[in-house]
Amino acid sequence: MVFTLPKLSYAYNSLEPAIDAKTMEIHHNKHHQAYIDNLNKAIEPFKELQDKKVEELLADNLKIVPESIKIAVKNHGGGHANHTFFWEILTGNKKENEFKGKIADLIKKDFGDFDRFKAAFSETAMKRFGSGWVWLVSNNKKLEIYSTANQDSPIMEGKKPLLGLDVWEHAYYLNYQNKRADYIAAFWSIVNWKKVEEIFKSV
Numbered sequence: 001m002v003f004t005l006p007k008l009s010y011a012y013n014s015l016e017p018a019i020d021a022k023t024m025e026i027h028h029n030k031h032h033q034a035y036i037d038n039l040n041k042a043i044e045p046f047k048e049l050q051d052k053k054v055e056e057l058l059a060d061n062l063k064i065v066p067e068s069i070k071i072a073v074k075n076h077g078g079g080h081a082n083h084t085f086f087w088e089i090l091t092g093n094k095k096e097n098e099f100k101g102k103i104a105d106l107i108k109k110d111f112g113d114f115d116r117f118k119a120a121f122s123e124t125a126m127k128r129f130g131s132g133w134v135w136l137v138s139n140n141k142k143l144e145i146y147s148t149a150n151q152d153s154p155i156m157e158g159k160k161p162l163l164g165l166d167v168w169e170h171a172y173y174l175n176y177q178n179k180r181a182d183y184i185a186a187f188w189s190i191v192n193w194k195k196v197e198e199i200f201k202s203v
């Protein structure tokens, strides 16, 4: 299939002040679009890959992807999958930001309480050296916080993302400059826990 940029379900300015409209516009319309363009270019000569979903390309460390384009698909297919996921778990709607439901109960059970979970997730995000992501994943039904470099996707290792935060500088530098910690702190005010709950129930 030819991959296309997913439309956001909210306006670029709706995540303010946590993420400003200009950052959202460039991030979605330029960065995410570039991953898609490069992914399409990489798979262009391989007809058999063109009806696959991006998750299928990334599965089992890109098992079905020919060696010659593995790195390109890892980077750009990962970039497409990660960003598509990221947009979905963000919201400017305060009701959707309420931390509740089965996922909230399990987080509290596994991490002690919400604050301890946030601290552990934030610390992992701070420790990611250079560009990458921090994730809450379901790994064989067990919750796990971990981080990936570059655009590596948890899907490559069979882990199901439930929550993810982009800590590439392009995700925050316009508004936060070098203050990654402030960006991470602001993230909690725009997490769509309603959506995270839906994803959790589907994995």
Ligand code: MN
Residues within 6 Å of the ligand: 027, 031, 083, 166, 168, 170, 171
């Ligand atoms: Mn990004």
